[in-house]
Amino acid sequence: MPNNPIFVTKPTLAPLEEFTEILNGVWDRGILTHNGPLVQELEQEVCKKLNINHFVAVTNGTIAIQMAIKALGVKGEIITTPFTWVATLSAIQWEGCTPVFCDIEPDTLNIDPTQLEACITPNTVAIMPVHVFGNPCDVEAIDLIAKKYGLKVIYDAAHAIGSTYKGQSLLEYGNISATSLHATKLFNTAEGGACITKDLELFEKLKRIRFFGHDQKKAIVEEGFNGKVTEVHAALGLANLKYFDSVLKDRKAKYGIYKDALSGFEGISFQELKFGGANYSYFPIIFDSEEQLLNAEQLLNKEKVYPRRYFYPAVNTLEAIVTYKEMPIAEDIAKRILCLPLYYDLKEEEQEFIIQLLLKLKNS
Numbered sequence: 001m002p003n004n005p006i007f008v009t010k011p012t013l014a015p016l017e018e019f020t021e022i023l024n025g026v027w028d029r030g031i032l033t034h035n036g037p038l039v040q041e042l043e044q045e046v047c048k049k050l051n052i053n054h055f056v057a058v059t060n061g062t063i064a065i066q067m068a069i070k071a072l073g074v075k076g077e078i079i080t081t082p083f084t085w086v087a088t089l090s091a092i093q094w095e096g097c098t099p100v101f102c103d104i105e106p107d108t109l110n111i112d113p114t115q116l117e118a119c120i121t122p123n124t125v126a127i128m129p130v131h132v133f134g135n136p137c138d139v140e141a142i143d144l145i146a147k148k149y150g151l152k153v154i155y156d157a158a159h160a161i162g163s164t165y166k167g168q169s170l171l172e173y174g175n176i177s178a179t180s181l182h183a184t185k186l187f188n189t190a191e192g193g194a195c196i197t198k199d200l201e202l203f204e205k206l207k208r209i210r211f212f213g214h215d216q217k218k219a220i221v222e223e224g225f226n227g228k229v230t231e232v233h234a235a236l237g238l239a240n241l242k243y244f245d246s247v248l249k250d251r252k253a254k255y256g257i258y259k260d261a262l263s264g265f266e267g268i269s270f271q272e273l274k275f276g277g278a279n280y281s282y283f284p285i286i287f288d289s290e291e292q293l294l295n296a297e298q299l300l301n302k303e304k305v306y307p308r309r310y311f312y313p314a315v316n317t318l319e320a321i322v323t324y325k326e327m328p329i330a331e332d333i334a335k336r337i338l339c340l341p342l343y344y345d346l347k348e349e350e351q352e353f354i355i356q357l358l359l360k361l362k363n364s
Helices: 016-029 037-050 061-072 086-094 113-119 139-149 200-210 231-241 244-262 290-302 328-336 348-363
Strands: 055-058 077-080 098-101 124-128 152-156 176-180 193-196 268-270 283-287 337-340
Touching (some): 016 037, 016 231, 037 055, 037 231, 055 200, 061 086, 124 139, 139 152, 244 283, 290 328, 290 348, 328 337
Parallel strands (some): 077 124
Antiparallel strands (some): 268 283
């Protein structure tokens, strides 16, 4: 039994002294915000690390989605998945657009491209798929449909930093990808997010939107808002970025340990990583029934282990903010899926303890 609770995740943090060393420069310069030197350095270093063209750091992943919608100038219906965090939905609505749900594939848990065309109406302006748990969507199928109907593609890539598709960063797909740098993500700035695009014009526009619509001469040239990142958050990002490769390697190894140990567990299945390139940022298991999930959750909680029901309930059922439309696959999966603890500081004996608890349930 662990001495301390084991939660579903825990922030990966560089040694405190490495963070404070970077902060010394912030105190010396007296610059805390307004696209400071550390923000610019962070953006450049992330581009190098991920081999991408443009990375616009912003205050959080939700703002990143809103900025993507605003930068593309779309107003109307945006097709998205019902199996996601509520921020996907609220960002669409805050930008005056209407979410339209398309059900998911039961194996990958991503939006089902074969159902997309049936969701398209004369009011459809964009598709917003989610790379669920960092697992790449079928980006080629989605791209073909978007081009056929003249639609924009915005990827909610909140989980997907470090994921790839055919050897290229997954963040480079779509017109814009919006990622999260929240404390729970593989790479974090405590709170934060980013927009990624290959389009230079969109890149410049995103930078203007993040700073109230100012151009480089400080003239207001378009509608914007405050999406700026502080130097303190950028400093943490730069400190953490040095450990990014180690974190990815560690996450993949622990993912493999879980899967090898639980593969013979009759009554559970795993998310299919159809296209490879996942970043192994979460370890979801799908039970045959909600009753089995609740029994497992109760057993783990009793031993101070706290997995999480990502994503429960399916967001199409949140009738306080949307009109309900049945999404049978997403609703079914949402009732049966549980993410196990997975993070850099998770000790080998703690992971083995979790595995043994689940195997005990299997044999009971």
